[in-house]
Amino acid sequence: MRPALLLLALFASQALVVSRAWLAAYAPDPLLPVAAFAALYWPRRGLLLPVLVVGWLRALVLLEPAGGQVLCVLGSTLIVASLRPALLSWGRAGYVLAALVQAGCWSLCAAAVSALSGQTITGGRELVLGALLAVPLAGLACAAGRSVTVRP
């Protein structure tokens, strides 16, 4: 699963480029469902790897300092991962809720890091719209999640 998820993150980052080109400010961020999936199903001990990959890829695509996006993904993923037992018990709705929580925490982190560092760290609308992508993807994500070992 791990290499597949990392490849999916790479694909999602390029899908973000295309969606921004066509939809501008209303482009959903496909990296968010990937990050939410990792927060729910990736083994906790190795959670830093998907955090690093998702944050770094988003920073590369948005041409921002990687540190800002990685910090935001780290913060939001740790929060969602801490809610893992409750969210997993809700099935598909739990995945959608995880994506929404992740989008909210990520956006708050982005605003805080941006204010503290003076660098542009993009969050907000794209992430919330990205969380909405979790609705059609929930069935697939839950099926994929069940096939891997989860240690809550």
Next chain:
Amino acid sequence: MSSARPALLLALLCCGSLFGWPGLRDAEQGAALFLLPADPLVKACLPAPMPAQGAARERDLTRATEAWDVWCRALMAQARPVDARYEARVVPVLAARPEQQELLVRVPVGGVRAGSPVTSQGVLLGFLRPWGSHAEVVESGGRARVALLGHPLARPVAASWQLAERAVGEPVHFLITSGPAGPRVAHSSSDSLPPAGQLAWTRDVSRLGDALPAGFLVGRLEVEAAADLPGGGLPGAGAGGLALRLQPVLDAYALSHVVIESAVGQEFALQGCLGHVLASGTSAQRVRLDVGRIDGVQGGDLVVQDGQWLGTIESAGPLTSVVRLGLPDGQLLVVSPDDEIVATTAEPARWPADWTPSPGALVLAGHVDLGGLLVGTVVSADAGGLSVLADPPDPARPVRVVPP
């Protein structure tokens, strides 16, 4: 505890990235390697770029080239080397060092002499000085140092001032030497004091073997009360306890280009490389190029596309680099619709008094190798800053990356 350690290390590295630890931003770009294979596919999925407005754009590019040429001629006013083997040449200022009273300029390697004058718009700024403790004037990268007037290593300059209404009378000669607080007026030929703000020029002392041409403006003379000397004595300069100070007429540290003397025919070796804008990055303020450090790209290099200014290299990874789009940091030329050229910067605080760029005016940057570069047209200008409309980079055409 042990699982928290990697997270803390990662957070620390993130802070380093955010606050610009040296080299970290460049290292981050190394991962862009993974985006390169997908770039053609992404490019094919993007909407077609808007075509640039052909005739109007060509006209603007021509105006940019002409305005730059006019500006260079204005910079070279009065600069006429005595030695026929040398010619006046506009060169870029790479850095200003007020603490050392120096400028760092880029010059043609092998084509300049120590002690040759450095000017701008007919104003003598200083002289080229040897690089470090060596006899060479130019270091291997083509950089040279300018010792400004008053620098301990700057040579004395013979100068004079004369009242306009007394033009038939004798001018007052003096020597500009180095002092602890900049240029010092010494050995005045008369105790007469000039009016406040009196301009002074270099004078012809070729009979004494000094080839510095006459007529360069050296500064404004200001009379100031000198402190009493211990024991009630008077200072040497001036009379009646008054001293003369030479104030610069140009802020040398704010100049983007100066004029030097260089050997005739000695050209800059045009450095830099060609690259393309990559599709695998999306930002209104930045673009990624497919050239990096292995192609010779460095942070601060300029990026242009067919006579159009794009921006400066913000970070350079091994294979790719990031360009910050927007106005140049240094000097801009603003060409009004009636072809008036004003050299300024994007900061309103440094605009000339009672002047604001008019909407529709062209904004240009200049480069000694590439000539006038079109930045864009003024949309609005007020105390908040300058807003310029620029054409976005065209991913289909190559860009050139050149040192400043």
